[in-house]
Amino acid sequence: MKAEKIDAIRALAAAAIIAGAVPTSVASAQEASARGRVSAIVVRPLSVTRTGDLDFGTVAATGKGGGTVRVAPFARAARFAGSARQADCGTDAACGAVHAASFLVTGEPGRRYRVRLPAEATARDPRNPALALKVVALAARARSAVDRIGEGQLDGAGSDRLQIGGTLVVPPFTKAGHFTARIAVLIDYD
Template sequence: MPRSPALPVTGGLLAAEAVGLAVGLALMAPACALAAEAPAGAYSSGIASATVVAPLAVRSLSDLDFGAVGDVGREGGSLVIVPGSTQARYGGAARLACPVGEETCAMPHAARLRVEGEPGRAYRVLLPDAVEAQSVAADGAPLSRLPVSSLTVRTDSRPQSGGQGVLDKDGGDGFEIGGELHIPPGTRASHYRAQVPVIVVYG
């Protein structure tokens, strides 16, 4: 039985833009088949039924944000954000560019999204292999781009099942997306955020 195609959405928020996704799914089942042979004057009839499943809708609550990253000099570095964790892992010369707890400091955090659809139905989140993070100047202008790989997802309903989740009795669930930012040598201090296109389907 063919499944309805899923449509991509933008998982991250850049400039606070929310994106939605709607996926419709209908399952058709024939009630009966015509007889191979029927007497003259006889006829066969059937009834087709359809089960309509509520479409999936996804909205982004916060983008994948690597926070304020300091100057890495000649060494370079990396920054890993794990969904479900409040701590970022810095590698090489990468470090937070401002003191922890400072009110104006951009802190790293996973992307946060909300999915809604048919109550009790299972769903899956599909991610790309890699995306790009963009640095942002104080006035919001883009500066440079860095690669982000090893994207991972954690759902609220099944946190140990990767990209698989189950919608609750009200038809909702949430999930987070993390990844690894690669910072080449010579990269100056900046604030990096990434948009992550995702596909969410039933199943």
């Protein structure tokens, strides 16, 4: 019996030695590896600064039909339609000059960007909030791309000028007031 036990112990020892020389799993004999790269490009963030507000000036609504005042980006004058007319203020500086809103856009030189505006805004008289005028057809044009609406490209220094215009709708029998609205201007890299 002793000899059988010794033979069994020798067989187990031989099996342990052989097992140590063979891979412990079939999968490890089939593994492969490679290395990849991770990269990122960090650009200057976009910034937009208001340098002037959209101003439709002082408007007189003559008649029952109502009218509109259109101020286009980079235009030299407003277009009046219907019964809306520019009020004759003489030399009164409080009358208000007609001009598009203007903004300075800065960011990564040479990068293209897009401008997002709301479809319309509601201008209210703070002294009488029930009075409201719609500002519609809001449009943005960049100095770098005056032939395209809502897009631009930053110059070599990383800046561009942007103007926003729109159309003020003056309903019939609008009461006198000083109407204002806020418009969100969102700019993203293209």
